[in-house]
Amino acid sequence: xxxDASRARAARSSARRTSAAHASQPKSKAQLTxxxxxxxxxxxxxxxxxxxxxxxxxxxxxxxxxxAQPNRPALSDVSLQIYAGEFLFLVGHSGSGKSTFIxxxxxxxxxxxxxxxxxxxxxxxxxNWRVPYLRRNIGCVFQDFKLLPNKTVFExxxxxxxxxxxxxxxxxxxxxxxxxxxxxQEKLNKKPDQLSGxxxxxxxxxxxxxxxxPLLICDEPTGNLDPQTSRGIMDLLERINRTGTTVLVAxxxxxxxxxxxxxxxxLDRGHLTRDQDxxxxxxxx
Amino acid sequence: MSSIGYxxxxxxxxxxxxxxxxxxxxxxxxxxxxxxxxxxxxxSMIERLMSSVESEVSITCYVADDAPDAKxxxxxxxxxxxxxxxxxxxxxxxxxxxxxxxxxxxNPEILDQLDGNNPLPASIDVELTNPQSVSSVAAAIQAxxxxxxxxxxxxxxxxxxxxxxxxxxRLFQITNYVRYIGIALIAILIxxxxxxxxxxxxxxxxxxxxxxxxxxxxxxxxxFIRGPFLMEGALHALIGSLLAILVIQLLRMFAIPAxxxxxxxxxxxxxxxxxxxxxAMLVIFGLLIGLVGSMFAxxxxxxx
Numbered sequence: 001x002x003x004d005a006s007r008a009r010a011a012r013s014s015a016r017r018t019s020a021a022h023a024s025q026p027k028s029k030a031q032l033t034x035x036x037x038x039x040x041x042x043x044x045x046x047x048x049x050x051x052x053x054x055x056x057x058x059x060x061x062x063x064x065x066x067x068a069q070p071n072r073p074a075l076s077d078v079s080l081q082i083y084a085g086e087f088l089f090l091v092g093h094s095g096s097g098k099s100t101f102i103x104x105x106x107x108x109x110x111x112x113x114x115x116x117x118x119x120x121x122x123x124x125x126x127x128n129w130r131v132p133y134l135r136r137n138i139g140c141v142f143q144d145f146k147l148l149p150n151k152t153v154f155e156x157x158x159x160x161x162x163x164x165x166x167x168x169x170x171x172x173x174x175x176x177x178x179x180x181x182x183x184x185q186e187k188l189n190k191k192p193d194q195l196s197g198x199x200x201x202x203x204x205x206x207x208x209x210x211x212x213x214p215l216l217i218c219d220e221p222t223g224n225l226d227p228q229t230s231r232g233i234m235d236l237l238e239r240i241n242r243t244g245t246t247v248l249v250a251x252x253x254x255x256x257x258x259x260x261x262x263x264x265x266x267l268d269r270g271h272l273t274r275d276q277d278x279x280x281x282x283x284x285x
Numbered sequence: 286m287s288s289i290g291y292x293x294x295x296x297x298x299x300x301x302x303x304x305x306x307x308x309x310x311x312x313x314x315x316x317x318x319x320x321x322x323x324x325x326x327x328x329s330m331i332e333r334l335m336s337s338v339e340s341e342v343s344i345t346c347y348v349a350d351d352a353p354d355a356k357x358x359x360x361x362x363x364x365x366x367x368x369x370x371x372x373x374x375x376x377x378x379x380x381x382x383x384x385x386x387x388x389x390x391x392n393p394e395i396l397d398q399l400d401g402n403n404p405l406p407a408s409i410d411v412e413l414t415n416p417q418s419v420s421s422v423a424a425a426i427q428a429x430x431x432x433x434x435x436x437x438x439x440x441x442x443x444x445x446x447x448x449x450x451x452x453x454x455r456l457f458q459i460t461n462y463v464r465y466i467g468i469a470l471i472a473i474l475i476x477x478x479x480x481x482x483x484x485x486x487x488x489x490x491x492x493x494x495x496x497x498x499x500x501x502x503x504x505x506x507x508x509f510i511r512g513p514f515l516m517e518g519a520l521h522a523l524i525g526s527l528l529a530i531l532v533i534q535l536l537r538m539f540a541i542p543a544x545x546x547x548x549x550x551x552x553x554x555x556x557x558x559x560x561x562x563x564x565a566m567l568v569i570f571g572l573l574i575g576l577v578g579s580m581f582a583x584x585x586x587x588x589x
Binding site: 106128129132133134135136137138140146148159160162163164165207208211 | 288291495496498499500501502503504505506507509510
């Protein structure tokens with residue numbers, strides 16, 4: 001019961017954070033160090049967070065057509081809602097529009113038709129200069145990690161804070177904290193090429209969540225990893241989800257989707273073919 | 286403020302990473318600024334020279350052919366007694382023809398047309414100590430009654446007295462041409478400098494495209510992403526302009542005194558404040574070129 005209440009609170013607060021964009025930075029040192037660890041409950045048997053409140057992401061009849069392929073839309077008339085605190089999988093074959101979907105959410109692309117609302121803000125009419133502030137509220141993790149090879153683990157994570165103008169103090173307290181969270185507290189000074197693939201992905205996740213975004217988007221986060229390491233990464237994402245962060249995972253990993261039984265959104269050649277709570281991968285590959 | 290330090294660090298890195306192209310853009314900025322600077326210095330010298338030429342004119346008073354020597358001597362004495370007059374000389378008709386012949390060596394056929402006649406008048410030449418009083422001395426000569434009798438046209442005495450505004454106007458014309466050529470040269474050089482800076486910044490952007498991608502990903506503001514590149518362009522421009530200033534300063538210290546020694550009758554000195562003004566102009570101009578160049582590059586190669 002108490003856990004439910006705290007989750008609801010976390011979800012609400014994350015929704016609020018999104019709407020207030022960058023305005024709500026932690027004020028004091030005490031808040032700063034405690035918020036992350038407090039918000040992390042011990043892993044336990046838990047149910048799927050219920051859809052509650054207003055959706056944080058809404059797609060309304062979104063169509064995206066690339067100029068190169070005018071007759072074959074990458075996304076065609078997709079409508080769906082994502083609620084705060086959800087954990088959902090985005091599945092589909094290559095070319096089904098998963099990456100386009102993600103790029104639309106981070107506003108790397110604008111929809112050809114339809115509207116995308118993130119925290120009540122219409123991305124298609126968003127001013128360009130506001131886009132960075134949108135992205136500060138969206139953590140991104142990719143299959144190829146996108147780490148800087150000439151920087152250490154610590155510097156890679158710190159970079160994400162430095163370039164959005166966080167103070168040295170924030171960097172010093174927050175980076176070790178988030179690296180402890182992903183289990184890399186021992187490897188602060190290693191370069192990415194001295195780490196295993198799983199560890200590199202953890203660094204990448206640490207970088208994505210170090211600014212505590214309310215939404216975490218992972219584009220095939222386990223695409224390069226073996227099943228056991230993938231399991232570890234998914235555990236980590238699940239833990240992050242429990243802090244109230246909405247997590248969206250685009251994946252090919254049938255086993256993982258089937259095991260975790262979360263909401264599944266399936267895309268096929270640009271069409272939304274399935275939106276199912278506690279779903280399975282469901283493609284015959 | 287901390288981001289300024291970051292920009293500076295990053296732009297220095299970019300400088301080291303693409304040393305050869307960075308040097309290329311610095312050298313082109315340096316050369317264009319050097320030429321701009323030389324034109325500015327030369328321009329202010331010519332301006333000074335012209336004002337001194339304008340003021341150092343002598344007065345030529347033409348005398349009628351039949352004027353008696355005694356009256357001419359009398360007028361010369363009167364003029365010699367005027368204030369601000371340094372010397373008074375006399376050019377006879379023959380001397381005037383001789384001078385004319387010397388100045389017409391390029392087309393001697395004009396002399397043949399004279400058929401042995403000498404249409405040139407004799408003249409009294411007046412040199413002044415204080416050039417500012419040229420018009421007052423000329424007026425005094427015009428008012429002199431004896432000169433009125435011996436001048437070429439007694440009805441219009443002023444017409445016989447010449448002091449050369451014409452030379453100054455000709456000088457102006459020449460310097461105007463020089464100015465146009467200079468402006469064209471500067472425009473070409475600035476264009477080349479812009480192209481070079483554009484290229485340098487493009488390489489800097491390419492070298493850091495991974496970092497830029499991550500910066501965009503985590504939501505660094507556009508200004509923050511652009512900062513280092515603007516800084517790099519500005520840095521190149523600053524180095525280029527400082528080099529140009531250095532060279533102009535060296536010219537000022539060594540070349541101009543030598544020139545002054547060779548051509549003693551002209552004054553090449555310019556005041557310190559003019560030099561300071563020119564140097565400030567060069568720095569501002571350089572920064573402008575650098576910033577505009579890197580802005581071009583960013584518009585084309587840095588999507589934020």
